[in-house]
Amino acid sequence: MAKRILIADDLSFIRLVQREALSSGGYQIVGEASTGREAVEKYLALKPDLLVLDITMPEMNGLAAMNRILQADPGARIIICSAIGQQSLIVEAIKAGARDFIVKPFKPERLLRAIGKALEK
Amino acid sequence: MMPEVEEHKLLHAFLEESEELLEKLSQALLELEKEPENLQLVHEIFRLTHSLKSESALIGFNNLSELAHRLEDVFERIRSGALTLRQELLDVILSAADLIHEMVSRITRGEGDEDVDFRSLLGELARLAGIPRAEERAASPGEAREAASRAAPAADYFRLSPLERARVRDAQDRGESFYELAFRPEGEALMKYPRAYLVLNNLEQTANVVKTVPDLDEPAEDESFTQVRILFSSELGKTELARCFDVDQVSGIELRRLPEGFWQRSAGPAAPPAEGVPPAEALGEAEATRGRVERSSVRVDTRKLDELWQLVGELVHCRARYSLLAGGLASEERLELERLTDSLERITSQMQQAVMQTRMVPISVLFNKFPRLVRDLSRKLGKNVELELLGRETEIDRSLVEALSDPLTHLIRNSLDHGLETVEERLALGKPATGRVTISAQQRGGKIVVEVSDDGKGLDFERIRRRAQAAPEATDEELTGYIFLPGFSTREDVTELSGRGVGLDVVATRIKEKLKGEVLVSSSPGAGLLTTIILPLTLTILHSLIVRVRQSFYAIPMQDIEETLQVEPASLRRPLPEAPERLPYGGADVAAVRLESLLDSSRPAETASELHGVVLQQRGRNVCLLVDEVEEEQDVVVKPIAELLNPKHLFSGVSVLGDGRIAFLLDTARVVELTE
Numbered sequence: 001m002a003k004r005i006l007i008a009d010d011l012s013f014i015r016l017v018q019r020e021a022l023s024s025g026g027y028q029i030v031g032e033a034s035t036g037r038e039a040v041e042k043y044l045a046l047k048p049d050l051l052v053l054d055i056t057m058p059e060m061n062g063l064a065a066m067n068r069i070l071q072a073d074p075g076a077r078i079i080i081c082s083a084i085g086q087q088s089l090i091v092e093a094i095k096a097g098a099r100d101f102i103v104k105p106f107k108p109e110r111l112l113r114a115i116g117k118a119l120e121k
Numbered sequence: 122m123m124p125e126v127e128e129h130k131l132l133h134a135f136l137e138e139s140e141e142l143l144e145k146l147s148q149a150l151l152e153l154e155k156e157p158e159n160l161q162l163v164h165e166i167f168r169l170t171h172s173l174k175s176e177s178a179l180i181g182f183n184n185l186s187e188l189a190h191r192l193e194d195v196f197e198r199i200r201s202g203a204l205t206l207r208q209e210l211l212d213v214i215l216s217a218a219d220l221i222h223e224m225v226s227r228i229t230r231g232e233g234d235e236d237v238d239f240r241s242l243l244g245e246l247a248r249l250a251g252i253p254r255a256e257e258r259a260a261s262p263g264e265a266r267e268a269a270s271r272a273a274p275a276a277d278y279f280r281l282s283p284l285e286r287a288r289v290r291d292a293q294d295r296g297e298s299f300y301e302l303a304f305r306p307e308g309e310a311l312m313k314y315p316r317a318y319l320v321l322n323n324l325e326q327t328a329n330v331v332k333t334v335p336d337l338d339e340p341a342e343d344e345s346f347t348q349v350r351i352l353f354s355s356e357l358g359k360t361e362l363a364r365c366f367d368v369d370q371v372s373g374i375e376l377r378r379l380p381e382g383f384w385q386r387s388a389g390p391a392a393p394p395a396e397g398v399p400p401a402e403a404l405g406e407a408e409a410t411r412g413r414v415e416r417s418s419v420r421v422d423t424r425k426l427d428e429l430w431q432l433v434g435e436l437v438h439c440r441a442r443y444s445l446l447a448g449g450l451a452s453e454e455r456l457e458l459e460r461l462t463d464s465l466e467r468i469t470s471q472m473q474q475a476v477m478q479t480r481m482v483p484i485s486v487l488f489n490k491f492p493r494l495v496r497d498l499s500r501k502l503g504k505n506v507e508l509e510l511l512g513r514e515t516e517i518d519r520s521l522v523e524a525l526s527d528p529l530t531h532l533i534r535n536s537l538d539h540g541l542e543t544v545e546e547r548l549a550l551g552k553p554a555t556g557r558v559t560i561s562a563q564q565r566g567g568k569i570v571v572e573v574s575d576d577g578k579g580l581d582f583e584r585i586r587r588r589a590q591a592a593p594e595a596t597d598e599e600l601t602g603y604i605f606l607p608g609f610s611t612r613e614d615v616t617e618l619s620g621r622g623v624g625l626d627v628v629a630t631r632i633k634e635k636l637k638g639e640v641l642v643s644s645s646p647g648a649g650l651l652t653t654i655i656l657p658l659t660l661t662i663l664h665s666l667i668v669r670v671r672q673s674f675y676a677i678p679m680q681d682i683e684e685t686l687q688v689e690p691a692s693l694r695r696p697l698p699e700a701p702e703r704l705p706y707g708g709a710d711v712a713a714v715r716l717e718s719l720l721d722s723s724r725p726a727e728t729a730s731e732l733h734g735v736v737l738q739q740r741g742r743n744v745c746l747l748v749d750e751v752e753e754e755q756d757v758v759v760k761p762i763a764e765l766l767n768p769k770h771l772f773s774g775v776s777v778l779g780d781g782r783i784a785f786l787l788d789t790a791r792v793v794e795l796t797e
Binding site for chain 1: 308309312314315318319322367368370
């Protein structure tokens with residue numbers, strides 16, 4: 001069965017790129033969120049296998065959203081998607097439990113590889 | 122072709138960097154002289170010369186690069202055990218380091234490195250180190266060097282801090298094995314750090330990390346993370362561990378199990394170092410005892426700091442005006458404004474602190490030059506001298522480092538040349554053969570005190586008396602005053618080092634006029650000389666109490682105030698006609714002095730019906746200063762005061778208060794001194 005992925009990014013263009021990449025990799029996109037709050041709600045409701053999470057989002061940023069999710073589900077697999085220049089935020093995210101990170105703009109293969117590795121563990 | 126601006130920037134960066142490398146190099150070389158067997162130092166010097174070589178070659182200073190290169194070769198040989206370090210060789214190495222200094226200062230002056238003759242020294246170096254001359258070698262050393270620089274980080278890597286050593290011991294107690302993981306983060310340069318961190322984080326889930334190189338917890342700003350090494354312990358085997366760092370965008374992964382018993386060997390200090398890998402414990406200790414003050418840092422032009430400082434001063438001034446404004450408003454507006462000024466106050470004080478700290482550097486920056494100076498001088502003079510440096514952590518203003526360098530150098534030269542006796546003389550006098558020079562620094566009541574002392578012969582008061590043709594009844598103290606006169610010297614001969622006593626007067630003038638400080642000399646004949654330099658803190662924002670006498674305002678540092686009280690003139694007693702008045706205080710009494718009469722002794726003290734007293738405390742002594750009015754507490758930005766306005770040296774500065782009034786900052790130590 002295809003793995004179920006939730007994507008969260010405030011830019012619909014980025015979500016589009018992610019959707020394309022994930023479908024071509026055989027993943028099922030179970031939902032999309034455009035704010036941090038929405039990401040938390042949808043994660044808890046949909047229980048996806050993995051969440052691709054943007055760091056800078058309105059209404060609760062990615063880090064805060066990630067913390068909420070990990071509190072409710074310590075085993076949550078989360079990959080951070082961020083812009084370049086957010087190194088320290090990424091390190092924060094890794095400390096908090098992010099499984100990997102990708103940097104925008106990214107190549108579809110890179111996203112798929114990171115997801116693949118994260119789902120193995 | 123590089124644009125000119127870029128090139129300029131590059132040169133600037135090179136000079137800053139090389140200055141730092143050179144300082145470390147001098148220090149390490151001196152330490153090596155004391156501990157020629159210290160392999161860690163050899164490694165360090167090798168790395169320093171290697172960096173100097175590469176950097177100077179990069180920017181095209183070929184002579185400098187070649188010289189550094191040859192030094193690198195020498196240390197490469199010492200490191201590999203092919204060469205033993207002897208004094209003769211070390212002397213030439215030190216001279217080579219001096220030449221590098223010389224080249225760098227020429228480059229700084231825009232003269233380039235071409236005109237320094239270093240060929241003969243290279244020949245000497247090659248001869249003593251047994252290195253074939255340039256034309257004979259061609260192929261061999263390149264490869265060796267490559268291998269060496271690959272091995273270099275490993276040495277660094279095994280220097281463990283006390284905390285890291287504790288981790289090693291804990292892991293040993295748990296019976297875990299030790300591993301070394303090396304890898305290269307891939308991807309965007311900026312993202313290598315988080316990439317490396319991800320590996321570390323994954324590893325930490327199942328293993329106990331002892332150390333990472335580079336430091337991933339507090340990475341240096343300019344760290345590039347091209348190669349990361351992690352030393353860790355775990356009970357798991359290699360295959361299980363490998364899964365932990367199976368992360369995307371990581372390459373060159375090498376996992377190595379460290380040999381059995383490796384860490385046990387490190388426990389015994391007497392154990393010989395394992396080949397190429399020094400024992401962790403021993404090295405950790407060596408590093409700890411060397412007690413270096415090294416920190417990662419950015420260099421900032423002092424002018425920028427000055428500017429920032431001025432601006433913070435303006436801000437403090439503004440804040441004080443806001444507070445005053447708030448006082449005059451209706452209550453609801455006042456509350457609002459007070460809340461705002463409160464946070465403004467918090468922020469400005471934090472800013473003051475922060476800016477002040479950026480201006481301060483540990484005095485070790487200056488002190489670090491002296492071991493070399495003392496070493497060279499004592500050899501030249503054939504005297505045995507031990508140098509002791511105390512209070513290296515004392516923070517002083519950046520601008521003082523430069524200004525103090527010459528005067529201190531002079532005092533040290535004087536001590537070695539004129540003060541300390543030769544070994545024979547000392548033994549004949551029953552003194553230890555080795556003379557001692559101590560330089561100390563400390564902060565004392567808002568001032569910086571630097572002392573240079575020696576256990577030499579001290580001042581020869583008879584000689585000074587003859588030379589100065591002073592009256593027979595002149596006291597030692599008066600005679601001491603003569604040595605500060607221009608051109609005064611009791612030495613008949615002129616020595617190469619200190620010349621004809623041109624010195625103390627220059628030192629004193631410089632410190633008084635340039636730094637607004639004082640120089641005190643005290644000497645006990647036969648037992649040595651102590652020179653004390655007292656400097657005001659140059660930049661200060663002082664929390665002060667503002668007081669008024671007649672129409673003028675004065676600021677007193679709060680840290681020097683014990684309490685304020687109301688004083689009835691009737692309670693003042695004068696025990697003797699010439700003695701200061703005394704005031705009953707805390708079960709005893711305390712000297713009381715009117716600020717007005719201190720300022721102008723000719724003025725008759727006005728008999729007000731009530732006075733205000735400010736009890737000052739200075740080094741355990743109290744004096745009550747009488748003023749007309751005690752106003753309020755304020756943070757004042759202290760600026761230097763013109764000599765003309767300060768004939769009695771009662772003030773240590775001047776300040777503009779929040780409402781634009783001028784206040785003189787009282788030098789409490791001086792007030793106490795004048796009163797007694």
